[in-house]
Amino acid sequence: MKKIMSIFFGLLIIFSFTTACGNSPEESNSEKGNTAVQEFDGNINGTLSAATSGGFMYSVGAVIGNVINKQDDSNLDVIEGGGIANLMGVNDQKFEYGLTFSQDIEDALQGRNDFDEPLEDFRVVAALYGGYLQFAVRSDSDIHSIDDLKGNSLSPGVKGYSAEALAELVLNEHGLDYEDLSKVEFTSTADATNLMQDRHIDAISAMFPIPFSAYQELDTTLGIRILPIESDKIKALQEVNAGYMEMTIPAGTYSGNDEDISVAGSITLIITHKDTPDDEVYFMLESLFDNLNDFKNLSVVFEDLDEDYAYENITGPIHPGAQKYFEDKGIAK
Template sequence: MKRIIELLPGVFIVMALLAGCSSDSSSEEAGEEDGGTPSEISFGAATEGGFWYTLAGAMSDKMTEIYPDSSTSIIEGGSISNLLGLGQGTYHIAFSNGQTVPEALNGENQFEEPITNVSTVATLYPNVLHLVVREDSDIYSIEDLAGKTVSPGIKGYSGELAFQDVLETVGMSYDDLSGIEYVGTSDAADLLRDGHIDAISNMLAAPASTIQELDTTLGIRLIPIGEEIASALHDKNEGYLEYTIEAGTYPNQEEDIVTTAGYTVLLTNNDLMSEEDIYELTKMIVEEREAWENISPVMAEFDAEYSAENNVGVLHPGAEKYYKEVGALE
């Protein structure tokens, strides 16, 4: 199977693609008429250099063995645009964040209408809310962010939306802050180091290399949101799950940090791939877990039981069949 890399810069171009693609052409390309495996599989990932992009590339290489007559196109996207692409039939499979899935299914926030033709293949690892300040900062709680300048990540990305949800949970909004810097984590780290911002908030796999480097060279503290806020977030959106960043995850971290996480999930369009195709895909992803862990330790806990236990949304019948077969589901 040949792997093709398509470099599409984010949400706006993806939306343009959606507008130009009809469901008829998607079905023809997918080979739906004869029920066969699609000759080309579109895989929605994220920007080149990020873990989603790297993981999508590694998975597409392994897909050679289960779909020998198909090729895979890895497309740059993001949590929201990937779900939109799945819903419109532009993508066959794609990554998204767990807290975004219920919003898509219910037609909330960034989704004008419910997306009902997608289901979950596997839950892979947690993207953990990191709220990071300098070691000498006077910020010790969410409420202490009042009057401060914060980088919540890229505007419109799931990390930024999660930060807004956290603020709302404690009765705050951006109006309570002195400023917002919409930049990626690496640029935010430079701003924190130079004193241009007071805090970084983002959803990151833990440990995050940028935060490790900051802790080593600058000295940082992680701000807990606590069990009460974590529970309130879950009540608002089932995709938010309480998570503990254990002491020692970062070089100078001496205490456990209770926060929240949205798990990275792999989803599929229900109409473009068969139950057998998704069964084989699920099996491959689980049985090749060591390959993913070799890429990043964030995949260390992943297995069939982990995937089934942390599932968000509706499992695809092919995935459900595999998890039941191996005893991960009853």
């Protein structure tokens, strides 16, 4: 009997010791926060968050959704969103994919501006196209530079949006702020173009691919001119945020510009969560580039889009599945 009791207490002590040390499989997994490893079943099923309905970025998201939905049993739903919200949502796995801007990626990595802390769980799949910050005035306006905006009225876009934030930074680099203007209208691009059409505002700014259709319509009725942003000002912007780019609007894009002009801008990219299976991301890129004409049919913006562009313009941490895809294409090292 004593021998049996000794064995019993010995086993009890061993069990208590292993439990206290966290070696119980169930407790160990719970403490480490382990989750089931995602696996790719050959189809993409999920959600892509794009932008507000009717905008260009939403149309791009719709093309991506249509391309993916052609593939067997894949189903990628496209919803309304915004660059900053998309980063947060993908990072927190509220949806599987999103579209965002290069400058927002830099802010997210640093945990600044709209991000209370650094985001660590999103990864970049590919770069798609560039957005050009276009300060537009009427062709007959006496405003020929950003400095000339002082004392005049401006619509920089909706307050808090990426384009408005960049417009304010450009003003700041020229020693101006909103208080130096006669009036500031924080409104949509559609409303802003109407205000200019009716001559109720002197200048508008928006960040879109070129040629921007709303500006083309204004150019037809009024004639517009885009204000240049000097290279040294753009370099100063890049010191604030490496996601800002120097871009060139070719001569003749709008009637008021007969020479190439330099402006600031950013790149629109596809992002996903770091735990998205590598094979799924690889499959997405294969599908997109096998159907590249779907993008080119949407807009001339995608004239330069190819696998080189998609890789070379990536900002932020690339997803391993994307890295493998671009390596297999001989683009990435």
